[in-house]
Amino acid sequence: MKLFRIVYSSDFHASELVFRKFLSAGLMYQAQALVVGGDLTGKALVPLIRVDGRYEAVIAGVRREAETEAELKQLRRLIANVGYYAQEMTPDEARYYAEHPAEQLQLFRRGIEEQLTRWLELAEQHLRPRGIPLYLIPGNDDPLFVDEILGHSSSSIVNVDRRRIELAGGEYTLVGLGVSNETPWRCPRDWPEERIELELRQLLQPVPACERAILLVHVPPYDSGLDTAPALDQELRIRYAGGQVLMEPVGSRAVRRVIEEFQPLLGLHGHIHESPGFRKLGRTLCVNVGSEYAEGILRAAIVNLERGRVKGYLPISG
Amino acid sequence: MSATQRLFVRQSSGLVRTISAFGAMVFGVHCISLSSSGLIPFSWVASVWPGASIIGVLTVAMILGLFHAYTYASIGAAMPRSGADYVLASRILNPTLAFGASWVLALFSGVVAGGLIAWIPGTALPTLLRTIGILFDNQTATDLATWSASPTGILVIGTACVLLTWATMLLPTQTxxxxxxxxFFLGLAAWAVIYFALATASGPEAFQSAWDRFMGAGSFASRIDLALQAGMEYSPNVAIMTLAGLIMGFWIYYGYYIPTFFAGEVKEAHRNLLIGAWSALIITWLIFSAADLLLERLVPLEWIAAEGYLYNNTDTFAMPWITFYASILRPNVLVVGLITIGWVYTLINLAQTYFFYTSRIIFSWAFDRIIPSGIAYVHPRVASPVVAVTLIAILAEIGVLDAATRGILATQLHFVFFAVITQIVPVLAITLLPFLKPDLFETAPRIVRAKLGSLPVVTLIGAITLVYLGWMILASFLFPAVGGGIGRGTILTFLLIFLIGIAVHVASRLYRLRREGVDLAWTFREIPPV
Incomplete structure (x- = not known):
């Protein structure tokens, strides 16, 4: 069989720039498939406050203003590129939303739905003519309602969450699960380890040749070097010693157990932004590309598959 | 605006980067070294430029360091990841050139770690043992000092210290x-003891009498005459002080910027790298300057210069060490013991910081797949990069051997020359960033994209840093007493190591392309958004 090239990335967190770079990378490097490991949605919303006919916003501590339409468009683009949602409002409305969390969530929902829908259209527009499919899963930070948007899949955009998909004419099987183990933040898709293990076993057991399976799971395997994050105390504060941050593995033990037992060809993961890398667990090559979405930097991996094995791989960023 | 909410945040995970500004400062201070660099101003600077104000030299050197620190903090902020200097230069200028420079820096840093370790038996231990020998009339300590500084002593004790550093770097990160x-606190405690001894001395007479008690009657009064007879030219003027400061920056303060090499682990790198580097510079400047103020209360600058001159240029027995000055004023076991422990311990810490940052540079090569990823293997139980650390230990042992035999590398003396040349590449990259990669520049953190009028600050300060680096290279030739005498052998050594680096990069690229179907150049290619 000929070479099958995957371009993989994860954790865009609503960064418009990073998502557009990702699509571009797929085209530039002539991928046969684009794969995304979850956490598509953003974490924050910037109020664009209307004051005396102009707009004000604070982005990363810097106060910015826009007076003309062009400036407003540029400001919106800047906000989108760092992974925030922008919402125009008056100072009174800003105060209102600050005091009403439920209504605030509705603003987030509107922003997430609008952006995700547009992203899928953009992907369709650029990938379909080249016949490149986009496979994706949600991540633990993605609200449950995004399933509805991702569920409107076409032939070129497929939500792989809790599914098995044949790749390269059936030579490989892509198995997806868009969750993480439980985090201190109690995110929408935090699952107990037992549930993750059960789900993964149910997904993998019917696969006829696990050695050609590609496991796409948002959370990386426990203590794999792909899951090292700052240790937190009960107040969610980072733990220090001697001025240094204490680090600890925070990945999923269930994912590790399943990988060690089933030994798929490839494990594609995200979730822990500060722990990118490539690690072998037995014969399985596990990948976490990390994330620098706030800086507008795409972190991705090119993985070449050939004759049922990983022929080569390379991290890319730009 | 202030009354309204500036940002709405929903419940989501909040994993963040790691090392704080304080952590970056601790690393910087350790890499500058409270021990080895603490001796330089009094034993070396004062003797090479007799008459130059020590505080003046420290200040000029520190101010130049602030510019250099800003440049390196910008490099780390622009590319907040392991080996930020290599990563930036490879993306902005040329990957092969960037790797060649990074290769030289990392290899030589490993060897210099050994050179610095050799300082323990070569200088630190003999100084401290001689102090004990003189103070407590202990011939065994004096004999041990002599043996420690011999090639055999350097090799034996140096190798033991390399093994100790290697073993500690294999321990879990928390340890x-x-x-x-x-x-860090032992180093500060040692300086506190020195301050106490100097500050509680009643005046110049007390120092003179303490000196004569241990070094022989009339010894104090004879030092200046002896140095003048030996050729010392005492010239207290501002021009010489400034010149010395312009040269000594790296010799005294090298290391304040090393968190840039592991910028990927620094929390809010755009802020904390600069805070950490500047704090490290200012804190060490304060520590050394305060010591000088206290010392010059007891002895004139000319006497300090003379003692250093005698040590560096004659066979006269001399002890130009601030630790010795403090010890004779308070000749008790506790004072000498605390200083000794603090000095030796922080020298091991100094080597540890070299091991740490060099391992991060190696990580960045492995992450770009230029070298086998196995070299960046992190042991699952102790979570330490055992292979990289072992390789660095081997390089460090070469450094110890070199120091013991005074071989061709003469690592300590030539390191500034090597480090400065390799730094030109990343500094040039950050200087030209606004023009070569305007998109990256526009989206970079504020420290990088700040402008003075229409001129990017990184370009302005980068240019100043480049001039400074150029001057450092020139000074290595102009002042062989400082630069170690850069001869043909040194330059050929540099070129050879650099060319090997280039060859490694080219060979690796060809291998990946043919065997794996991936081109390493893709790693560095700009990806325009659709």
């Missing part, structure tokens, strides 16, 4: 952190 923490 290493505690070792560094203890070192």
């Amino acid at each position: 290493i952190v505690r070792i560094l923490e203890v070192g």
Whole structure:
């Protein structure tokens, strides 16, 4: 069989720039498939406050203003590129939303739905003519309602969450699960380890040749070097010693157990932004590309598959 | 605006980067070294430029360091990841050139770690043992000092210290952190003891009498005459002080910027790298300057210069060490013991910081797949990069051997020359960033994209840093007493190591392309958004 090239990335967190770079990378490097490991949605919303006919916003501590339409468009683009949602409002409305969390969530929902829908259209527009499919899963930070948007899949955009998909004419099987183990933040898709293990076993057991399976799971395997994050105390504060941050593995033990037992060809993961890398667990090559979405930097991996094995791989960023 | 909410945040995970500004400062201070660099102003600077104000030299050197620190903090902020200097230069200028420069820096840093370790038996231990020998009339300590400084002593003790550093770097990160923490406070405690001894001396007569008690009657009064007879030219003027400061920056303060090499682990790198580097510079400047103020209360600058001159240029027995000056004023076991422990311990810490940052540079090569990823293997139980650390230990042992035999590398003396040349590449990259990669420049953190009028600050300060680096290279030739005498052998050594680096990069690229179907150049290629 000929070479099958995957371009993989994860954790865009609503960064418009990073998502557009990702699509571009797929085209530039002539991928046969684009794969995304979850956490598509953003974490924050910037109020664009209307004051005396102009707009004000604070982005990363810097106060910015826009007076003309062009400036407003540029400001919106800047906000989108760092992974925030922008919402125009008056100072009174800003105060209102600050005091009403439920209504605030509705603003987030509107922003997430609008952006995700547009992203899928953009992907369709650029990938379909080249016949490149986009496979994706949600991540633990993605609200449950995004399933509805991702569920409107076409032939070129497929939500792989809790599914098995044949790749390269059936030579490989892509198995997806868009969750993480439980985090201190109690995110929408935090699952107990037992549930993750059960789900993964149910997904993998019917696969006829696990050695050609590609496991796409948002959370990386426990203590794999792909899951090292700052240790937190009960107040969610980072733990220090001697001025240094204490680090600890925070990945999923269930994912590790399943990988060690089933030994798929490839494990594609995200979730822990500060722990990118490539690690072998037995014969399985596990990948976490990390994330620098706030800086507008795409972190991705090119993985070449050939004759049922990983022929080569390379991290890319730009 | 202030009355309204500036940002709405929903419940989501909040994993963040790691090392704080304080952590970056601790690393910087350890890499500058409270021990080895603490001796330089009094034993070396004063003797090479007799008459130059020590505080003046420290200040000029520190101010130049602030510019250099800003440049390196910008490099780390622009590319906040392991080996930020290499990563930036490879993306902005040329990957092969960037790797060649990074290769030289990392290899030589490993060897210099050994050179610095050799300082323990070569200088630190003999100084401290001689102090004990003189103070307590202990011939065994004096004999041990002589043996320690011999080639055999350097090799034996140096190798033991390399093994100790290697072993500690294999420990879990939390343990290493505690070792560094203890070192930081031990170093400060040693300086506190020195301050106490100097500050509680009643005046110049007390120092003179203490000196004569241990070094022989009339010894104090004879030092200046002896140095003048030996050729010392005492010239207290501002021009010489400034010149010395312009040259000594790296010799005294090298290391304040090393968190840039592990910028990927620094929390809010755009802020904390600069705070950490500047704090490290200012804190060490304060520590050394305060010591000088206290010392010059007791002895004139000319006498300090003379003692250093005698040590560096004659066979006269001399002890130009601030630790010795403090010890003779308070000749008790506790004072000498605390200083000795603090000095040796922080020298090991110094080597540890070299091991740490060099391993991060190696990580960045492995992450770009230029070298086998196995070299960046992190042991699952101790979570330490065992292969990289072992390789660095081998390089460090070469450094110890070199120091013991005074071989061709003469690492300590030539390191500034090597380090400065390799730094030109990343500094040039950040200087030209606004023009070569305007998109990256526009989206970079504020420290990088700040402008003075229409001129990017990184370009302005980068240019100043480049001039400074150029001057450092020139000074290595103009002042062989400082630069170690850069001869043909040194330059050929540099070129050879650099060319090997280039060859490694080219060979690796060809291998990946043919065997794996991936081109390493893709790693560095700009990806325009659709």
